[in-house]
Amino acid sequence: MGNREWGPYLLISLPHxxxxxxxxxxxxxxxxxERQEIAAxxxxxxxxxxxxxxxLKIVQRRRGWVSDENVRDLAEFLEMTPDELDSVATFYNxxxxxxxGRRVILICDSVSCWIMGYDRIREHLTARLxxxxxxxxxxxxxxxxxxxxxxxxxxxxxxxxxxxxxxxLEPQGIDRILER
Amino acid sequence: MERPLTKNIRADRxxxxxxxxxxxxxxxxxxxxxxxxxxxxxxxxVKNSDLRGRGGAGFPTGSKWGFVPMGADAxxxxxxxxxxxxxxxxxxxxxxxxEGDPHQLIEGMIVSSYAIQADVAYIFLRWEYRLAxxxxxxxxxxxxxxGYLGKNILGLDYSLEMRLHVSAGRYxxxxxxxxxxxLEGNRATPRSKPPYPQVSGLxxxxxxxxxxxTLCNVHHIVNNxxxxxxxxxLAPQDGGTKIYGVSGKVKRPGAWELPMGVTxxxxxxxxxxxxxxxxxxxxxxxxxASTDFLVEEHLDVKMDFASVQKxxxxxxxxxxIILDDQTCPVGLTHNLEQFFARESCGWCTPCREGLPxxxxxxxxxxxxxxxxxxxxxxxxHTEFLGPGFTFCALAPGAMEPLQSALKYFGxxxxxxxxxxxxxxxx
Numbered sequence: 001m002g003n004r005e006w007g008p009y010l011l012i013s014l015p016h017x018x019x020x021x022x023x024x025x026x027x028x029x030x031x032x033x034e035r036q037e038i039a040a041x042x043x044x045x046x047x048x049x050x051x052x053x054x055x056l057k058i059v060q061r062r063r064g065w066v067s068d069e070n071v072r073d074l075a076e077f078l079e080m081t082p083d084e085l086d087s088v089a090t091f092y093n094x095x096x097x098x099x100x101g102r103r104v105i106l107i108c109d110s111v112s113c114w115i116m117g118y119d120r121i122r123e124h125l126t127a128r129l130x131x132x133x134x135x136x137x138x139x140x141x142x143x144x145x146x147x148x149x150x151x152x153x154x155x156x157x158x159x160x161x162x163x164x165x166x167x168x169l170e171p172q173g174i175d176r177i178l179e180r
Numbered sequence: 181m182e183r184p185l186t187k188n189i190r191a192d193r194x195x196x197x198x199x200x201x202x203x204x205x206x207x208x209x210x211x212x213x214x215x216x217x218x219x220x221x222x223x224x225x226v227k228n229s230d231l232r233g234r235g236g237a238g239f240p241t242g243s244k245w246g247f248v249p250m251g252a253d254a255x256x257x258x259x260x261x262x263x264x265x266x267x268x269x270x271x272x273x274x275x276x277x278x279e280g281d282p283h284q285l286i287e288g289m290i291v292s293s294y295a296i297q298a299d300v301a302y303i304f305l306r307w308e309y310r311l312a313x314x315x316x317x318x319x320x321x322x323x324x325x326x327g328y329l330g331k332n333i334l335g336l337d338y339s340l341e342m343r344l345h346v347s348a349g350r351y352x353x354x355x356x357x358x359x360x361x362x363l364e365g366n367r368a369t370p371r372s373k374p375p376y377p378q379v380s381g382l383x384x385x386x387x388x389x390x391x392x393x394t395l396c397n398v399h400h401i402v403n404n405x406x407x408x409x410x411x412x413x414l415a416p417q418d419g420g421t422k423i424y425g426v427s428g429k430v431k432r433p434g435a436w437e438l439p440m441g442v443t444x445x446x447x448x449x450x451x452x453x454x455x456x457x458x459x460x461x462x463x464x465x466x467x468x469a470s471t472d473f474l475v476e477e478h479l480d481v482k483m484d485f486a487s488v489q490k491x492x493x494x495x496x497x498x499x500x501i502i503l504d505d506q507t508c509p510v511g512l513t514h515n516l517e518q519f520f521a522r523e524s525c526g527w528c529t530p531c532r533e534g535l536p537x538x539x540x541x542x543x544x545x546x547x548x549x550x551x552x553x554x555x556x557x558x559x560x561h562t563e564f565l566g567p568g569f570t571f572c573a574l575a576p577g578a579m580e581p582l583q584s585a586l587k588y589f590g591x592x593x594x595x596x597x598x599x600x601x602x603x604x605x606x
Contacts, residue, residue: 044343046257046383050365053348057307091367091525092348094307106308110269111469111501112427114515148351148523149269149469150308153427153499154434163310 030073034058038077052078052088056095065096093147100143101136106160110149116156117169124171128178142178182412184400185393185421186437189280195315198322201283209399210328213291214336217402219250222295226398228406230419234273235263235354235391236467236496237573238418238485241398247378248296248386257299259387261363262289262395264305264312265347265354268468269519270501273423274392276435278305278312281396282319286342288395290328291402293340296388301342304359307349316344351523355572356389358525369527370572393423415441415484424483426452428502429459435499441484444474447500460505463588467496469516470577472584473503493584508604509589510596513582514542520578531575534565538582550597558586 030038038055045051055078059070066074066089075085089095096104105125109118122133125144129137136143152158155167166177188196188204196204213222227242249255262285266274278285285303293301305313320342323329331339350368352358357371360382381387397420401409410419418440424447425435431453438447444464448454455461463473466483472493474481481491488495503512521535538561541554562583565575586593595603 044345045363045365047364050363052365053362054346057346057348087367088365092350094349109515110519111465111512111515112270115428115501115503115507115512147308148267148349148519149271151266151272151275153270153272153501154425156427156433160308165308165310 030059030070030077031062034062035077049078049080049084052080052085053092053095056085056089056092060096064102065099067097099136101141103142103162105142105144106147106150107133107144108148108150108152108156108158109146112149112153113157118157120171121157121159121169121174124174128175181421181439183421183437184404184412185277185284185396185423186280188284189276193276193280195280195282195319198283198319198326201281202326205403206283207287207326207328209402210287210290210294211334213294213399213402214334214338219295219297222291222402225401225406226295229401229409230406230413230417231394231397231401231409232418232485233391234393234397234422234497236268236470236494238495241390241394244378244390245292245296245388247376248388249379250297254297255385257385258296259382259385260289260293260296260298260301261359261382261387261389262301262303262392263354263356263359263389264303264309264392265359266309266392267306267349267351267354267523268470268497268499269516270427270465271425271468271497271499272427273425273435273497273499275309275312276423277392277396278309279315282312282315283323284396284399285316285392286319286323286328288398289342290323290333290340291399292388292390292395294338295398296386297338298340298388301340302363302382303342303344304347304353304363305344306347306353313344313346320344350525351519352525352572352574355574358572359389360387367525369525372571413440413484415482415487418484418486422483422498424451425499426502427499429456429504429507430454430502431456441482441487443480443482444500445479447483448479448502452502455502455504461502462505462507462509463503465501465503465581466493467498467500469501469519470494470573470580471496472580473588475588494580506604508546508602509585509592510542510546511602511604513585513589514539514546516581517542517578520574524574528571528575530565531570531578534561535575535578537561538565538578545593545596546602548596548599548601550593550600552597554597555586555590555593558582562586 037058041051041054072082075082131137150158152167157169158167223245231241232238289301329342352368353362358368362368377387412421413419421437422440427433436451463475478491485495517539521539524531524535526532562579565579567576
């Protein structure tokens, strides 16, 4: 994977995190709340394992990312092997298997945004936050990741910060968005 | 002209509530289908309407449904899935439909589910469409409380459960069989066909996967008839209206519901307002990233499935990406191939290895490190990543813009290699 020029951000989904687990997250068991929320989704599917993507998202929503310990606990709960679950967790772009910042910037780098000035937006964010794609700012506030077309092509360039979509971006408008 | 798909969509996209939707004639097609049409009659209507799939492939919708086993001996449960994983670069039409009129999709899905006698319907939605998720959730709850979903819909002998699955993001989820694997909680790799999903799909049961825009048409056909639907279109054997879109450096990027078969020129000049001042049109990818470029000589091509195919491309999703004369075609092609390389699921070798190779060559050319043999190597890839060499359509789709860029913008590629730089960069 190392010789692929298109980005360090691929490492986002490597199964074994080179980062030590922060002490506060070292309590590995799923919380009762997480178990209940996952169980509430089970009726949506004909087989138990189908809930695994929802389950990964539920864990990630509370913890920011999904650790090896989380994968082990979840796998047990879902009656899958940890490797089976990790093969799913590492496949999807929006499941994070490494710690991310408190807020995640998903910057659209697909074709319409590229035409309309994606480069300028990314460069501005890099200058402002001191991070390239796939990196987290030193204060732990922001992680910047590329994302496939956000379907906002008539308002390109676009990005999301957490759940909010920002469109028709200009470099000078970005600072305002970051402060929200 | 009539605009059935967008008639309820307001300028601010604030969606109609159930009451408002009903007042505008909503859910009449559910009543009509369940009360007075057999499932076969609904399928027949859709067949006769010449509705073709709006996800990109353009397969006739009624014929697709025709393969689902029917009758008392058919395997159960059967499933209908709305493919709302709109991730094709340059495509933003399903977002408009779901945010602006979520009940329309639900009604289309109920009628379509009835036609194949589905027991469960899923909406497979990409995570990034947060607003659509919120509005669909609310609309589904309203439809349940209005008696349009659940056990014995409208007190009649048909029941349907509807569920919303929010994905965790991967382009492959938009591929029909990749979507099925994702919904089952697996990696979204493609499945070999046959068996086709119509016979053995989700959890091995009969399953129909249709695009959002496709499904949004179905109840209008039930309400107004197949002849009416065909009459909306300017094209033969290709019924209805189409949501066309334009992005890139035009005066008014956007999406518009127009008769199927209007020309590229009309969409670009009348609706998108033409190119921005000082810029010239060089080309368009007519229907999302995985379609061949059209150039100036194609401006009068009609945007319907058959006409665009005759011009050497595909209509795809019908949302055009415009290349202007100040944007580097090599850089743009590199952007596209980098997308496909990143989103390849890795299931089959030509795609997993060939796409990153292609992206690396293009990047080298764009950065002035191209070599004389590179164009030959790129052409080699367009051949061996084309149809017949891979498991699914991702790599062949990725080769469409590349092969046509080499054909129409070959001189630009050569200039990059000869001058060892991108002429568009200072």
